[in-house]
Amino acid sequence: MVITIPGHSSSALAAAILRFPATHRRFSTRLMAKKRFSTKATAAGAPADSPASKTKPWLIVGLGNPGKKYNGTRHNVGFEMVDAIAESEGISMNSASYKSLFGKGLIGNVPVMLAKPQTFMNVSGESVGGLVSYYKIPAQQVLVIYDDLDLPFSKLRLLPKGGHGGHNGMKSIISHLKGSREFPRLRIGIGRPPGKMDPANFVLRPFNKKEREELDFTFQTGVEAVRILLTEGINKSATFVNTPKTLEHLG
Template sequence: MYIIVGLGNPESKYNGTRHNIGFSAITALADANNISLDMKKHKALCGKGVIAGQKVLLAEPLTYMNLSGESVRELVDYYKVDPTDELIIIYDDINLAPGKLRIREKGSAGGHNGIKNIIAHLGSQEFPRIRIGVGEKPKGWDLADYVLGRFAKEEEPVIREALEKVVQACEVMITEDTRTAMNRFNG
């Protein structure tokens, strides 16, 4: 079984914000694979289903971004998955241009508080992740205001395309491996 977790904040006021692109990716995966996100378990909104012939659990932590590790730890423990190859974390990255993907097998938090918390709870940086570019914050802007803001109209088609690529990348990560997905989707 694979657990795919998209990071974001649970209140509806955060829907569609840059910081919630992980939730948008989970919605795209759920829609593409007819998976209903209809269970609240392990501090997350979850849905069970099948992607590319493999059992998956899709999850959106309800803990708020900075405490995402609480939910991820519960999910990993309960389902007894190996975080190094049966867990995929999807989240926003301000260091990448809007819509660019960066897939990695492991790595540091890179200043992302949600990832810092997951690393702290798992005790390891070794888990696959998909970073989705949301663009650099404009000069003079507060970082929180920027990541909690919505995409500009002209960015929306690029973001939709990126979410389609995330769906494809997850399929490759599940059926082949992370390295193959890196070679195919890292822009």
């Protein structure tokens, strides 16, 4: 179902959804199947008066730029992580809300909303601020996922709050949340540009085959980190993120 946003026609939003399909992933079905099944079973069996129905939802936002031109680029890893969460948890991202591609579902017993702002990166706060205000989501339950030049490639870092670190998308979000920095963020390392390359050009470069394989592993780790965050808290999730892992560990 498409939600009509004041000032935006439903046909325009529908066109946006068709224009920006979810990025294809190469996740291992075997690694994800067990958790996907248990989450779907919980969602299907949750009655209206269950704890899940009374819990304030989490808003999980992935940052990126809309359009095919930017698919698969470094600046769009936030989009890809949200796609990974949606795929693994069986959450459809086929509606629109406040200038974002949007989906609702459960992770464990916790209601979640997934969003990929369809503004451009530098004005992501226009979408996030609207969603937070409309759905009355506490700042502590807004997880923002985005790329970070200052982290080694494919490394994750989860923090309960913080500044923008020079990231324009985060600057915009903090501004539209009335200056609040009290929301968790999951940063995905994309590494530094080689030589004297302009960072603005570097973040719009695609990944090579080897990098893509590493990222797929990173996304699997990130999906599990989000599950732990929602069901067990940020301390356990941060410990999980910062503990070295192998593919066998995730399986």
